[in-house]
Amino acid sequence: MNSDRESVEQAKQIFDRILDNRKYAGIIKDDNHLALLLGLADCGGADRILDIGTGTGYLAFALAERFPGACVCGIDIAKRIVEKNNAAALEKGLHNLTFEAFDGLTYPFPEESFDLIVTRYAIHHFPNAADAVAQMNRLLRTGGRVLVSDPLRNETDxxxxxxxxxxxxxxxxxxxxxxxxxxxxxxxxGFMKEKQIITEMRFPFPQKAAYIELYDKIGDKDRQLYDMVNENGVVWVKHIAVGNTVFVKQ
Ligand SMILES: C[S@@+](CC[C@H](N)C(=O)[O-])C[C@H]1O[C@@H](n2cnc3c(N)ncnc32)[C@H](O)[C@@H]1O
Structure with missing residues (x-):
């Protein structure tokens, strides 16, 4: 079992390499999903927005464009993409958007710095989700919101x-x-659930013997939980639910 720091280091090594890879970016890009999140984020006049695990800034750029009066900050452990994002924000003239690298464990901001925190497809990488959520509480003003979007484990898995x-x-x-x-x-x-919309996603696992071995090892019942199929040596998850949930700080 990896320590929290080892997990972050493992994630950093991979994400620094793949985030701006076109194939990878194509898999996690989804314009309908982005539109849904922008709608969910449009709540309670958020002036200060934090995007945790921002990656290429897919959501952060869209938020900065949609809400020009707000200040948007994206943070990530992947330093190289953060530098690239800052250059792209400057180039686009988005003066309300900045990116910062951090250690993946401690959010480097004072109390009540934000009105809205968003995090898309990232919380499953946080070594200690409860600690991350406790910190989100610290970073938000009372009445501030968190919009968290992440694939969900099937309740019978x-x-x-x-x-x-x-x-x-x-x-x-x-x-x-x-x-x-x-x-x-x-x-x-200290949060109350305000809204939730369930969407779904599908994705392939790269062509690798380890995935086929796992696929062959599990039974039909488990495969059906996520509609998993082996298509010519590539294991696909054809259906996984994604929770898109807004929580309000009490
Ligand atoms: C699947 S990507 C999603 C990127 C982006 N949110 C999007 O929707 O395109 C996961 C992101 O989480 C970041 N990440 C991984 N571990 C993290 C941690 N402990 N804290 C913050 N971000 C982390 C990765 O570097 C990567 O950018």
């Missing part, structure tokens, strides 16, 4: 087969959460 597949990549994947588990973590840290 008792052994976490989806996480076994995800960990093959060795990109610091910690785990996907069952919807109620995530809601519990937020509730325990």
């Amino acid at each position: 008792d052994s976490g087969i989806i996480d076994d597949f995800m960990r093959v990549k060795q990109d610091g994947h910690i785990r996907f959460y069952i919807a109620e588990e995530l809601e519990g973590i937020f509730a325990e840290n």
Whole structure:
């Protein structure tokens, strides 16, 4: 089992390399999903917005453009992409958008610095989700919101087969959460659920023997949880639910 720091280091090594790779960016880009998140983010006049695990800034750039009166900051452990994003923001004349690299564990901002925190497809990499959510509480003003979007573990996936597949990549994947588990973590840290929209996504695992071995090892019942198929040597997850949830700080 990796320590928190080792997990972050593992994630950093991979994400610094792949984030601006066109194929990877294509897999996680989804214009309909982006539009949905922008709609969910349009709540309560947020002037100061933080995007945690911003990556290429897919959501942060869109937020800065949609809400020109707001200051948007994207943070990530992947230093190279942060530098690239800052150059791109300057080039686009987006003076309300900045990016910062950080250590992946401690958010480097004072109390009540933000009105809205967003995080897309990243919380499953946070080594300690409860600690991250407690820090989000510290960073938000009372009444501030968190919009968290992440694939959900199927509630009958008792052994976490989806996480076994995800960990093959060795990109610091910690785990996907069952919807109620995530809601519990937020509730325990002073948040109330305001809204939730469930979407879905599908993705392939790269052509690799380890994925085929796992696929062959699990039974039909487990494959059906995520509609997994082997298409000519590539294992696909054809259906995984994504929770897009807004929590309000009490
Ligand atoms: C799947 S990508 C999603 C990127 C972006 N949010 C998007 O929707 O395109 C996951 C991101 O989480 C970042 N990440 C991984 N571990 C992290 C951590 N402990 N804290 C913050 N970000 C982290 C990665 O560097 C990567 O940019």
